[in-house]
Amino acid sequence: MRLLSIALKNIAGNWWRSLSLGLFVFLTSFILIVFNSLFMTVTGNMQDALINSLTGHVQIRSEFTEEEDMLAMKTSWTELHFLSCSDLEGITAVLNSKRLDYTQRVRTNATLIKGVEQDYAMIIGHDPKEAHYRLAFGLEQGRYLSPSATGEVVLASYFAEQLQISVGETIQAVSEAGSVSLTVVGIGDVQMLSMFGYNAVFTDLESARVLAGYESGEATDVIVFVPESDQTKEVFTQLDAELQGVTLSVWEDMGGFVFNGISVYQGMGFIFILVLMVIVSILIINLVFMMGMERRQEIGTLKAIGYSRKDIIQIFLGEILIIAVAFCSLGIAAGSGLVLALSNIGFEFGPPIDFMMGKVFYIQYDFKLIFPMAAIVLLFTLVAALWPSWHAATLDPVKTLRD
Amino acid sequence: MLVSVKNVYKNYTLGKTTVPALRGINLSIQEGEFVSVAGASGSGKSTLLNLIGCLDKPSSGEVWVGERQVNLLSERELNSIRLKTIGFIFQAFNLISVLNVRENVELPLLIRKDISKKERAERVARFIEAVGLTAQARHKPAELSGGQRQRVAVARALVTHPKLVLADEPTANLDSKTGIEIIDLMQAINRENRTTFVFSTHDPKIMQRASVIYHIEDGVLKSELA
Numbered sequence: 044m045r046l047l048s049i050a051l052k053n054i055a056g057n058w059w060r061s062l063s064l065g066l067f068v069f070l071t072s073f074i075l076i077v078f079n080s081l082f083m084t085v086t087g088n089m090q091d092a093l094i095n096s097l098t099g100h101v102q103i104r105s106e107f108t109e110e111e112d113m114l115a116m117k118t119s120w121t122e123l124h125f126l127s128c129s130d131l132e133g134i135t136a137v138l139n140s141k142r143l144d145y146t147q148r149v150r151t152n153a154t155l156i157k158g159v160e161q162d163y164a165m166i167i168g169h170d171p172k173e174a175h176y177r178l179a180f181g182l183e184q185g186r187y188l189s190p191s192a193t194g195e196v197v198l199a200s201y202f203a204e205q206l207q208i209s210v211g212e213t214i215q216a217v218s219e220a221g222s223v224s225l226t227v228v229g230i231g232d233v234q235m236l237s238m239f240g241y242n243a244v245f246t247d248l249e250s251a252r253v254l255a256g257y258e259s260g261e262a263t264d265v266i267v268f269v270p271e272s273d274q275t276k277e278v279f280t281q282l283d284a285e286l287q288g289v290t291l292s293v294w295e296d297m298g299g300f301v302f303n304g305i306s307v308y309q310g311m312g313f314i315f316i317l318v319l320m321v322i323v324s325i326l327i328i329n330l331v332f333m334m335g336m337e338r339r340q341e342i343g344t345l346k347a348i349g350y351s352r353k354d355i356i357q358i359f360l361g362e363i364l365i366i367a368v369a370f371c372s373l374g375i376a377a378g379s380g381l382v383l384a385l386s387n388i389g390f391e392f393g394p395p396i397d398f399m400m401g402k403v404f405y406i407q408y409d410f411k412l413i414f415p416m417a418a419i420v421l422l423f424t425l426v427a428a429l430w431p432s433w434h435a436a437t438l439d440p441v442k443t444l445r446d
Numbered sequence: 447m448l449v450s451v452k453n454v455y456k457n458y459t460l461g462k463t464t465v466p467a468l469r470g471i472n473l474s475i476q477e478g479e480f481v482s483v484a485g486a487s488g489s490g491k492s493t494l495l496n497l498i499g500c501l502d503k504p505s506s507g508e509v510w511v512g513e514r515q516v517n518l519l520s521e522r523e524l525n526s527i528r529l530k531t532i533g534f535i536f537q538a539f540n541l542i543s544v545l546n547v548r549e550n551v552e553l554p555l556l557i558r559k560d561i562s563k564k565e566r567a568e569r570v571a572r573f574i575e576a577v578g579l580t581a582q583a584r585h586k587p588a589e590l591s592g593g594q595r596q597r598v599a600v601a602r603a604l605v606t607h608p609k610l611v612l613a614d615e616p617t618a619n620l621d622s623k624t625g626i627e628i629i630d631l632m633q634a635i636n637r638e639n640r641t642t643f644v645f646s647t648h649d650p651k652i653m654q655r656a657s658v659i660y661h662i663e664d665g666v667l668k669s670e671l672a
Contacts, residue, residue, distance in 0.1 A: 045556040046556065049549075049556070052542075053544055340540060344536070347534045348534060349525050349526070349530070349606075351521075351557075440501050444536065
């Protein structure tokens with residue numbers, strides 16, 4: 044504490060150097076908060092798109108199916124084992140008793156035909172009352188599936204272009220098991236997942252059952268939505284204990300290559316932080332080294348009157364810690380303020396940026412970012428300052444006094 | 447015997463050349479003496495003071511401060527001796543520019559864990575008063591004259607109650623009148639507290655004030671006058 048008073052005086056006395064160091068720390072904290080919010084939002088949006096359009100938080104399916112078949116493009120959905128009526132009765136009874144939000148799904152493959160145009164598609168049939176897919180599927184034309192009607196379809200824009208079809212027209216869906224006529228009520232894309240080649244076709248359960256060859260009451264799987272993503276594991280554990288003869292998976296295990304895409308975003312975030320911190324560390328090392336050089340005579344004097352290397356390192360690190368804490372707090376406050384201000388403004392993006400950011404992007408702020416970001420900045424700053432501080436403390440007093 | 451220097455040699459290496467700074471110095475300083483080390487610039491005065499002050503180690507020979515052979519001690523032990531036994535006064539004053547007079551004088555006491563905050567404050571006030579700078583206690587070094595700055599350095603050197611004060615050309619950066627005043631101040635403290643002073647100078651007027659004068663020439667002790 045006694046040496047901190049010297050550190051404080053040095054900060055005030057060498058205010059230009061202190062300000063330079065503080066500016067590095069401020070900008071680093073500011074950039075880390077803003078860019079991490081950006082990465083976190085993009086990653087979160089992609090996770091939400093995956094969960095809401097495809098996987099739910101927890102999937103309950105036949106015990107003879109594979110974990111990643113949800114997104115395995117090479118696997119034919121027509122060949123999937125499915126849940127029987129009795130399986131579904133048991134599952135829905137448990138889910139209802141826990142008041143969980145869920146929907147049955149019938150997944151199958153079919154050929155979509157309009158006149159002479161045709162294309163092969165992965166069809167998802169679900170309860171039209173199910174609303175989660177709407178959060179992920181951005182409409183360009185038309186509307187979502189009617190909660191009460193059957194024989195409607197919402198198409199990915201890719202198919203609309205391939206089949207040259209628009210809202211209100213009818214297409215034929217044909218599989219080995221049967222065929223149905225579907226009226227196109229909406230055209231759009233699952234935000235962010237469309238860049239992975241996921242072109243969604245949503246219809247009602249009954250139409251999908253015809254195409255899959257299922258009896259009434261049968262489904263490929265049941266997907267469960269939990270209020271908060273961090274409750275997934277807990278709900279999974281509870282359901283896994285209660286449900287027999289079925290397989291359960293959490294969304295992270297079903298994400299397949301899409302989850303790899305999310306990992307790429309997270310990796311980009313980590314690399315960005317690492318590169319930024321290495322640059323800042325080099326700047327800090329240089330700056331503290333210069334501080335030591337400028338204060339050679341002061342260091343020599345302190346050593347002459349009995350200050351040890353440890354005392355001098357404490358003075359230097361004390362100065363740097365005070366500056367770092369003050370300017371890191373300011374940087375985090377400014378970065379948080381900017382993100383919070385921008386979080387109410389939706390940024391609209393067109394192709395190709397909308398593939399990555401979504402059509403309308405709202406940046407999100409998470410208070411949980413504050414402590415890890417502050418810890419990273421302070422840790423790197425102190426570690427970067429350690430060597431030049433030690434170097435300054437080991438200067439030969441005879442040489443410094445002679446200079 | 448407070449200081450004993452026995453057959454001390456000190457060589458500096460400059461590239462491939464070895465330059466002898468001190469050659470076979472022998473001297474002893476008694477407690478309470480007011481000693482001048484005289485000699486021309488480059489004669490080895492500062493080197494001798496650095497060895498006695500535990501800032502440097504001899505190439506050969508022995509340096510004793512009190513009962514301890516300081517050239518054999520670790521850095522930690524030398525720090526402790528410099529902190530508790532020796533005070534330093536420098537030609538360029540060497541005050542910390544961002545600290546005021548009171549804080550500069552307090553500097554050596556900040557790392558003395560055996561001295562309470564109250565005692566620290568009392569000592570600092572007493573020595574600032576002793577050097578006549580009470581009115582300037584809150585002034586920064588830049589706001590003081592050369593003589594006043596050297597008085598602060600004297601107070602800083604004395605505040606730890608050292609047995610020995612080493613002053614390397616303490617008057618070299620001062621006009622002759624102020625230089626005499628600083629020497630008078632040091633002499634008064636020497637007489638009052640029996641603190642041993644060893645100062646280097648090449649000014650004949652200043653060296654005449656000493657009770658013992660050592661003359662050094664080219665690293666060799668030429669004469670000792672009392």
